[in-house]
Every structure is written in C-alpha cells, then in structure tokens.
Amino acid sequence: VRVRLWGVRGSVPVAEERMLRYGGNTSCVEVTLSDGTEIILDAGTGIRGLGAARASRGDGVHVLLTHLHLDHIQGLLFFSPFFDAQAHVEVWGPPGATLDLRERLARYLSAPLSPIEIRELPSRVTFRSIPSGDWRIGNAHVTARLVLHRGTTLGYRITEGDVSLCYLPDHEPALGASLETQPSQWISGHELARGASLLIHDGQYTANEYAGRRGWGHSSIEDALAFAHRANPNHLILSHHDPLHDDEHLDALGDAARSRWESLGHPRANLELAAEGRIVQL
C-alpha cells in the first residue's frame, strides 16, 4: 500500500514561499492499494495536483471525504477525473440530517460559488453517505466512524492484509476529556487508530494556540501525541498544519514533538510532520 500526501495544510491554502517546503495545499491523501485501486482521502486543494498527475485511465476512483468543510472539498471542482467522460468517481462522505451528500456538495458546486453544476459533470459520479460502517474497496477493508470535530465528521481506517492506515485530519479528542485517564473506548477515534501501521492525525495548534481555540475541532500537537500514545501506531504523521505556521516554525514544532514522542517511549524516527509530496510505503 502506497500513501502519498498531496495536501497537508489546514483551514485554508497558503502560497507564501516560506510555507511551501511543508506545502500550501489543503487536505488530500492518495492511497494506492496493492492491486492498483486508488482511494483518495479528502478533496482539499491538493486533489488538483493529484488529478493532474493521474493519467486518464477510464477506471474507477474512490474519494472518501471526512467532512464537508471547505478545506476538505475545495479541490473537487478542479479534480480532472470529474471532467473525464470515461471516469467513474465514487464520492463517499458523512451523512446529513436532512440533505444527502450530493445535495450538500451541490451547495458548493453550483452558482454563485461555481460556474459548473454537479449535473453538468461529464464523468459518472456516485455519491454515498456513510454514517459509520465497514465495506470493501478493491483489496482493502474500509472502516468509517464518526469522530469528534465540529459538524458531522468521519475518520477512516483502510486495511489491506496486515497493514493499515488511519486518517483523522480534523479531530479534537481532548475536548472535555483527559486523554491520559479516559478509558480507551471513550476516546473518540481510538478504535480506528489503535495499532495502525500509519496514523495521520490533526496537529494544527501549539498548546498556547489551542487554549484560545478549544472547541474549534482541532488538536494541539501535545494532545495529538497523547492520543497517539494511547493508540500506539507504528508510524505517526501530524498534519493539517495551521496556515500561520511557516516552515521554520514547523521545523521547531516537529523537533519538540519528536522529543515529546521519544519521552513517551516511542522511537523518535516514527514521528514526522506531514509534508506535501511525502510518500510512505506500508
């Protein structure tokens, strides 16, 4: 299983040169299974580059959305398979109380926000709402569970054989709970992340920033490490970088995070901050 990061920035894309070593595109991760099946996690602006690099193959592609905040869907309109008449795109996402997934996405993919309407897309697009559940895509077993973030949000675990990826880019499990003492089954996302080969987790804020943004749906790096310590993945990538954090700042945060991770008993090398273009082979 190959994992490639196409978008690691949180909230809004950034273009300043001092931020581009880690990357300016918002959330998007490409997962390629051993049989070549392609699963795309989130459709932030990173999906534009992914689509452009992807040759028209006329086969199916699965887009799994964690939630519908703009930084996770903004790239949809620029995803080339949407405009490929030979392509079949299956878009999976969280349920809504009143509107189905297609109707909710149409609020973005319609006037006045968009020149193109969903019904005009030449590709064959299927929309599927999934409150939680387990299903198969290609050789992989996919699990979706609702997790703690503002609005209905899913976390995913993709398992093929003995390797697994857990994806929790927008997640605030520490809201109202102690991640050190809360029983594991009462920690949002724990079951998804437990023992994963790779955990990609929200690490948007410093502790100081988080103090003023509690309840916004994101984690401090410290809380992300506390969550990961309980889940004990083999490899941890902190992502959804704050749009105010430049490369130099992220370097420092990464160093501090690795020291903390090491002090919790984990190999220093098994933690990294997400960087656009990074490829991890599981």
Place this chain on the structure above:
Amino acid sequence: VSSSQQPLAQILARNLLASIALPGLLVDEEGALVFFNGAAGELIGRRFEEVGQLSREEWAVRFGPFGQNGEPIALDSLPLALTIREGRPAQGRFSIRTTAEDVEIDVSALPLVGEDGFHGALVAFWRPGEDAGQSG
C-alpha cells in the same frame, strides 16, 4: 475495528457531563448506566469510579426509584424508560436512595439520537426547589 468503541454521541455526552456542575448521568440503548458525573456522585454519595457501569436492574436495586411514600416505582414508568422506549424527551419527579437518605429529585431525560442512530439518553437531575446546577 471492534465494536467496543462507544458511539460518538455517547462520548460527547460523557465529555459534556464531565465538564458541567449539573448532576447528570448517561445510559446506553438498553438503559444501562454507563457514566455519571461528579455532581451526580456528590448527590448520591458515590463516585462513578466506585460504582462503575451498571445494568438497568442493578442500578434500580442500588438507587431506586421510589415514590413519595417510599414505595418502589416500576422502571418502565420512569421518564428515562419513556425516552429509551420512544426516543423522546421526558421529565418526572421521584426519589432515589443515596448513601445517606432518600432524596427527591426532578429528572429530565434527553434521547441521544446521532446521525448513526439511537444511542441511549442523557439524564439531568436536581433537587426540587434548587436551581439546576446548584444542587451538586
């Protein structure tokens, strides 16, 4: 992924209860007690960490409910039972047995209906005549 993870609606409810001073408890889809907060613990005289999770029958034996004259009340007639059975809010007044005495309480039960279904109820309670949130 096993099914031992609590539903998000219950996790949120527990986190909320753990963060407020209003006595409250959380029950699952079967009516089993899965959590009560510190304020509720003060009112009944036991901490959740001492009591732990209890089935509906077990917590009825420990805490009641009882009517105004101390007679047991059928569990199915409680507001909570109505909430579990019909998935709608319900209110009522009855007594519970604490470590010190029988205490009359007002109860409001709120169904936890998430995007992925029904997950039990959040129950707030307080002594009649006291401001909610001030009794703990």
